[in-house]
Amino acid sequence: MPLPLPPLFAAWRQSLRAGYAWKSLRGDLSAGLTVGIIAIPLAMALAIAVGVAPQHGLYTVLVAAPLIALCGGSRFNVSGPTAAFVVILLPITQQFGLGGLLLCTLMAGLILIALGLLRAGRLIEFIPYPVTLGFTAGIGIVIATLQLKDLFGLSLAAQPHNYVEQLSLLLHSLPSLQVGDSLVAVVCLAVLVLWPRWVPRVPGHLAALAVGAGLALLLERAGLPVATLGERFSYHLDGIEYPGIPPFLPSLAWPWQLSGADGQPLQLSFELIRQLLAPAFAIAMLGAIESLLCAVVADGMTGSKHDPNGELIGQGIGNLVAPFFGGITATAAIARSAANVRAGACSPLAAIIHAGVVLIAILYLAPLFSYLPMAALAALLLIVAWNMSEARHVQHTLRIAPRSDVLVLLTCLILTVLFDMVLAVGVGLLLAAGLFIKRMSDLTDTAALPKHFHHALSDLPEHVLVYAIRGPLFFGAAEKALSVLRRLSPGVQVVIVDISAVPLLDMTALAALANVLRDYRAQGVGLVLSGPTAQVRLQLRRAGIQRVDGQLAYVRDLPQARVKALRWAGGSKT
Template sequence: MARTGSGRLPLFAAMRESIKEGYTLQTLRGDLLAGITVGIIAIPLGMALAIAVGVAPQHGLYTGIIGGLIIALTGGSRFNISGPTAAFVVILLPITQQYGIGGLLLVSAMSGLILLALGLARMGSLIQVVPYPVVMGFTAGIGVVIATLQIKDFFGLRNVGQHESYVDQLQALVQALPSIQPGDTLVGIVTLGVLMLWPRVTRKIPGHLVALLVGALLALGLMHFGLPVDTLGSRFSYVMDGVTHAGIPPIAPHWVLPWTLPGADGQPLAVDFNLLRELLPAALAVAMLGAIESLLCALVADGMANTRHNPNAELMGQGLGNLIVPFFGGITATAAIARTATSVRSGARTPMAAVFHALVILLAVVLLADLFAYLPMASLAAMLLIVAWNMSEAPHVVHMLRIGPRQDVWVLIICLVLTVLFDMVLAVGVGLLLASVLFIKRMADLSQGSKKPIHSDAALAALPESVALYQINGPLFFAAADKALNALNRYDEAIRYLAIDMQTVPSMDMSALVIFQKALQDLEKRGIKVYLIGVRAPLRLKLKRAGMGAVRGSRRYVARPSQAARHIREDLAEQQSEAATL
């Protein structure tokens, strides 16, 4: 397929570039090692994140297999490892609660179509306009929500339930504290301790693997001595050949129509226009977050490996992955920063590392599914607590709260609080609105107009007192135009010539054009001739199209003050000549 510049679809961009550079045995060795390493990490994470969004753990594994494979092959980043991520928990959990797994998979497919449209429209670069305080605020808020949701399984609390409101969920957790289970709590604490301390021992063996093994062995020992511990097998089950088995089915992802799966009422979804309209806001939020997280992840990987990704190809790859994965039982997929960074550090060279990661998960599902039933829920909760902590970037947030500009700090805090108390969609919407208003204010503060003494410019210094100089700086738009132009009409009757220095005015919007035209007309009605100095070509064309061309020798466009001075001298000389003739 042709390159993006040819106008054709940029699919398979990263894979094509990797093949073009040549695929050696050394490259294969690096990709294989990275794929195995990340695959081992992705297995428990995939199950834990699926549980966190309210579905059976196998759906998270199917996401890593199908989504990870398709996105790696078709996307625009060499290193992105895609699968279920913690960022989506706060969006997907309410969908599962309200529409069941059928609605959840339908939202994933709809978000895939939106991402495809963004890639086709070459919108990859526009994602960069989301302000950093907004991103930091909602990601930190998501981390807080994820950590709160893990308290139940970490301590083995009973009768907590799922609540739509964060405050209600927190209240239910507090009320359930007397039901703390010592077995689950001990397993959770030990697993958390291993996860925190293992990186200090070695990074060659993934800490997730060691922590889960320790947690599972401890849980088996506790249950042997009669202390109950909640496991994946005691929480989830499946039916095969009429027999109920604990854990997850040892079956590879297979074709399924999302709308045939049960909704919240246990019945298959009735897909119609009303349902799609109800799910559209969630699909837009999922697509937006998936685009932001995937492109940020690609930037991180590029920084680590000194490469460049194709943002539009990555959006299209993410779109295809999310469009197809629900038809194999997978939930929303996006690039995972932690897994991608691990892959790069483990020697990944091409998208084949992500392909191998997907194959490792597939082998684990087919060969090791029975063993997953022994994984303690407290251990999976501990693992997500670490994910939430890393995602929240709490030390960095505290640092930014201390040193950041006050206005940006308030944007960050508001996004964080809204994400926790309400939802991410509202938080991002309000954050973008606040950031936009603050940006407009800052730009308006930079835009200003002021009277200048005529002698402040050497070219105009020798002109008589009937000549005035006005200087405009910065872009002129609706929030700045009135302030920058309000002094134009405050010249006394002695002024006959006005030179307006516009060399540092890059643009004008419609509001500024209207105000500027009115000001010029008022000046000319008073017999004041206006000279516009240094107007840039695109802006000059815009002014002339708006009706601000030359009128009776006025509104002359000149490149430099010296040219305005020459025209004024010529006009004065002509007036003196006419007066002498009379």
């Protein structure tokens, strides 16, 4: 049987089947321009947040976004750097430098392609909502805390590696607060909050950065210094250092030949790959979750249907190629994809156009970016962190959800903040799975049926007992349900068990049932399993549970079970 072809270009095929006309092209042009304007400051701010120069965020959009749009499975997803990755990527940058970050992104791309080829797109649906909400809210808190340094112009004596140290260092650094940076941050936050209410058609990011840059120039003239992107970052050309970001396209370079945390080129080795494998897997999992959630949101807004496996392959190709051109990790962003839909996008061409806008900005507007205040970029990420934390959804969930779901949510949130997202998701999934197994086991019970329960039981003699098992018999419930059958009164010769309400058995249940049969055989007691479903009957037959020393282990219906039970027990009725 030939293997199915990889679901490449699924989004493009959907767009063409839906019909593409001049009106669709106009919608894609409008959406691409709008989202491109939004993406420029966000890409730079997010690159800075993960510890690399701002141009690497723009390179990510320039390379990864069109590749993902071309090869992926969602017509409306717009990919690029996202805030969700900050908590994973920043420690990688601190430990392995830019080269390690790009190599880790490349490895994550390979994992995403493998997930897509293995048709694992639907597996993301098995991640419980409290787990997703918990770690996204935790990420929002961490990102917001990371922005406090630039928001108030604080001077930190060291770079902390955990949240508690970070808070402590920020509190000790409060005396270094800069009035100019703080004023810019407050004004930019006000614009970001109020602008969408006044002028919703113009992106608030653009207005906030323009107002922040103008205010920074005025404060500089008034003697209040404001840290700018040009003061923090620079590039070299022909041996001369220039402020800001380079106004030219990235060149091809092997990620492992770039500098590590110590400033020296990385040495590609098995040990380095082993150390990066766990964070690469975390990046791939988070990228898969983010991109597929984003695709679901876009589908809900447009009535379309994405191809999850095609989207994973597209995301993998984008993250595989982007590191060779200085691009960091990319995935679909819900805010940009939603803006893409609202602006009239009809196909993946909008995401490609948005990358073209970033290309124009790199080539012609790069010198202007030097004047952007760091406090304004921090304010922009603070709003992103607030939106990502979904505080209203968290509050609503805490109020209405079962206690077990609340426990999962709070556990994921706290572990994400205090430790890392990988641990939070792992513990959250284990906790959610354990609680689910507990709930399912509570649904399974074994009860004795009185003689008046059914007319078929009314004339059974006293040495025949009848039980009913309701619910699935699996490893979490089998022993509890079947242990009731072991407690027999003296004189009992036949036990009838109605299993018509048992939808499934697993190997643990079959083993436990075999032990019950063995005990009954030693005691000379007959066991009759009545009313099994076709699937359960097949499982019992495969397990060899049919006849034990001439005793019928199960029959098809309860009346027949009664007759057989009486015959074996020596009753008068036949």
